[in-house]
Amino acid sequence: MLKGLEVTDLDGNNIIELPPTYTQEDIPVSKEDIVQQKDIEKWPYLRGIHLPSIKADIGLLIGNNVPKAMEPWEVINSQDDGPYAVKTILGWAVNGPLRGPRN
Numbered sequence: 001m002l003k004g005l006e007v008t009d010l011d012g013n014n015i016i017e018l019p020p021t022y023t024q025e026d027i028p029v030s031k032e033d034i035v036q037q038k039d040i041e042k043w044p045y046l047r048g049i050h051l052p053s054i055k056a057d058i059g060l061l062i063g064n065n066v067p068k069a070m071e072p073w074e075v076i077n078s079q080d081d082g083p084y085a086v087k088t089i090l091g092w093a094v095n096g097p098l099r100g101p102r103n
Contacts, residue, residue, distance in 0.1 A: 006041050007062065007069065007090065010052055014089045017055075021060075029058045035094045043082050049092050 036053065040046040062069045064079040074087040083096030 006029070007060070009090045010054075014068065016089065018062075019065055027058055027061060031058070031063070034058070035098065039098045040083070040085075040094055043079075045079050046076060046083070048084055049076070049085050049094070051092060051094070 002021045002023060006015050007017045007018060013066050034054070035051060037051045040049060040051065064070060067090060069090055071088060072086045073089065078084040078087040078096055081097065083094050083098055085092055085094045087093075
């Protein structure tokens with residue numbers, strides 16, 4: 001267990017203190033699971049969102065025990081069975097199917 005960890009947005013403007021954090025040798029998530037800008041460009045209602053390109057391994061999962069990190073500041077609802085987006089203090093998160101609209 002680690003204590004005293006903090007996370008911040010990519011600009012370093014918003015800092016969140018994490019509760020005691022448990023470690024795990026392997027996180028069952030890969031870089032391919034990270035939503036990229038090209039994934040959301042086919043959804044016109046998400047075109048106002050900018051997702052920065054991050055070249056890093058996934059080393060931390062933030063859960064519901066950090067409500068400040070999960071609190072929605074802005075929500076873009078899904079359309080046509082597509083993904084939805086939530087802006088938090090740390091930036092945008094996109095959730096849901098990304099394969100494209102059904103025909």
